[in-house]
Amino acid sequence: MPYHWITPPRAARQEMRLWPHQSLPPRGFAGFILATFILILIPVLALLGTVLLWGLLPFVLMAVGGIYYALRRNRHARQIEEILTLDADQARLSQRAPDGSLKTWQCNRYWVTVHKYEEDGPVPHYVTLRGEGREVEIGAFLSEEERIALFEDLQRHLRP
Known part of the structure; x- marks a missing residue:
């Protein structure tokens, strides 16, 4: 409780x-961000050495950054006592x-x-x-x- x-x-x-x-301790937060980044990069691996990689990489980073920002904001909003x-x-x-x-x-x-x-x-x-x-x-x-x-x-x- x-x-x-x-x-x-x-x-x-x-x-x-x-x-x-x-529900998400700091260690779980770091693990979730890392797992999200790795899972998003798996389809991008096929584009290694092509120009398309540089076109998709900013969007991958923005997606991971957006998830990071949303989780940090949620954690801050839950600091109630x-x-x-x-x-x-x-x-x-x-x-x-x-x-x-x-x-x-x-x-x-x-x-x-x-x-x-x-x-x-x-x-x-x-x-x-x-x-x-x-x-x-x-x-x-x-x-x-x-x-x-x-x-x-x-x-x-x-x-x-």
């Missing part, structure tokens, strides 16, 4: 860290965006409620925290099953 409780379940101050799933802190009397959610900006929300823990929108949210099983007149999303980047588990987990931990 791309979330876990940092502190023990019965501690006075509990912290949960959430992050998006990263959310930290939910539950004290005896306060609940606080900090969301760090890929650009480094930080959004925080806090509320009296007694008034915090967890809501799950089955189909009305931007994603199925959309989970939000509501309190002090505001409603904030939590874990929107998780998979559907993970959001269901997160909802049940938050309900257990937020009960007095």
